[in-house]
Amino acid sequence: MTKKSSTAMRIFGALIGAASLIGLSNGADAADLPTAKPPPVFAAPAPPPQLGFFVKLGLTYAINTSSSKLYSQFVPVPGAPQFQIPGVGATVADVFTVGFEAGYFVTQNVSIDISGGVPLNASVKTKGAFPPGLTPVPVPSGTTLATVMPSFVPITALYHFTQFGQFQPYLGAGFAPVFSFAQKSGFNTGVTVDPSIGLVLQGGVDVMFDNHWGWSLDVKKLFAQTKTHATGDNFAVVGLPIQVPLAGTLKTNFQPWVLSTGVVYRF
Numbered sequence: 001m002t003k004k005s006s007t008a009m010r011i012f013g014a015l016i017g018a019a020s021l022i023g024l025s026n027g028a029d030a031a032d033l034p035t036a037k038p039p040p041v042f043a044a045p046a047p048p049p050q051l052g053f054f055v056k057l058g059l060t061y062a063i064n065t066s067s068s069k070l071y072s073q074f075v076p077v078p079g080a081p082q083f084q085i086p087g088v089g090a091t092v093a094d095v096f097t098v099g100f101e102a103g104y105f106v107t108q109n110v111s112i113d114i115s116g117g118v119p120l121n122a123s124v125k126t127k128g129a130f131p132p133g134l135t136p137v138p139v140p141s142g143t144t145l146a147t148v149m150p151s152f153v154p155i156t157a158l159y160h161f162t163q164f165g166q167f168q169p170y171l172g173a174g175f176a177p178v179f180s181f182a183q184k185s186g187f188n189t190g191v192t193v194d195p196s197i198g199l200v201l202q203g204g205v206d207v208m209f210d211n212h213w214g215w216s217l218d219v220k221k222l223f224a225q226t227k228t229h230a231t232g233d234n235f236a237v238v239g240l241p242i243q244v245p246l247a248g249t250l251k252t253n254f255q256p257w258v259l260s261t262g263v264v265y266r267f
Contacts, residue, residue: 051105056216058262060099060117064092065255070126072233072248074134082249088130090145090250093122099260101218103158111158113172113202115220115260119151119181124228124250126187135233137240144186144237145250146228148193152178154200154220154258166214169205176200178224178254187238188248190231198224198254212266220258227251 068090071082097120103113124146130139156174180193204218228250234243 051108052267053102053104054111054264054266055103056099056101056115056218056260056262056264058099058216058260060095060097060258060260062095062097062117063257063259064094064122065257066092066252067255068127068250068252070248070250073246076245078245080247082247085134086131088126088128090124090252091127092124092148092150092252092254092256095120095122095150099258099262101216101260105160109160109162111160111170113156113158113174114153115156116151116153119149121147121149121182121184123147124186135235136242137235137238139187139238145188146186146191146230147184148191148228149181149183150178150193151181152176152198152222152224154202154222156200156202158202160206166208167205168208169203171203173202174200176222176224178222178226185234187234188230188232189234189243190229192229194227194229196224196226196254198222204260206264208264208266214264214266216260216262216264218260220260222254222256222258224254225252226254 070085070088070090072085073080073082095117097117099115099117101113101115103111105111123144126139126141126143126145129141132138154174154176156172158170158172160168160170162168176198177195178198179195183191183193185191199222201221202218204216206214206216208214230248230250232243232245233248236242
C-alpha cells in the first residue's frame, strides 16, 4: 500500500468515527426530550356564560293540599261573634292552566325569577257535613261555598348548577303575593278574599339544547295563610229558598304544589 493510500484510509476512518459520535449524541438528545401527552378522548365543554334575560312558557298544574277551618255566626245579629263549625273545613279545586316565567341572571349561577299563570275559576267546597240542627236544612259535604279566581305570583332567587353541561338543575326560595281576581257566591254570599303573602320554595332543571333554547321542569311549594269572608248564606243551594245574613270566615292554610313544564329561551 502506498503512503498516499494509507493517509486517505486514516482520514476516511476518522470521518466515520466522527459521524458515529454525532449520531449517538443526537440519539441521546432525542431520547431525553419529553414526549407530548395525547389530548384526552373526551372533555366536557364548559357551559357558556349565563348573563341576561330568559323566559319560559308551558303548562302549569296547581295541586291543592290546603287545610281550612270554617267559622260562622250562629245568630243573624250584626257584630255577633263567630265560632268554628266542628268537623267542617273546605277544599279548593286543582287548577290546570298556561304558565309563564321570566327572569334575569345577575351572575353566571344566580337568577331572579317571577312567574305566574293564566287565572282560572276554582270552586271552594265544604269538607264534612254541618252538624245536625245547626242549619234549617242539612248542608252536606261537597257543597260549593263559593267560586274564586285565585292567583299568586312567586318571586324567587335561584342558584343554577352549571357544572353538568346541558343538564342544569336549580334550587331557590322567595315570596309570593296571594290574592283573588274575582269571587262568585255559592252557599256563601257577599264573598271577599283578603290578600296575603306567602313563602315559596322552588326547584327544577333546565335541559339546554343550545345556548338559547331548552326545556324546563319546575316544582314550587307555597306556604300562605288566607282568609275568605262572607256576609250571608244562601240556603237555596241546598233546597231551601231563603237567604240568611250570617257572617262567616274561612281560614285556610294555603299550601298548593305547583308543577310546570315548558320551553325556555335565553336571550
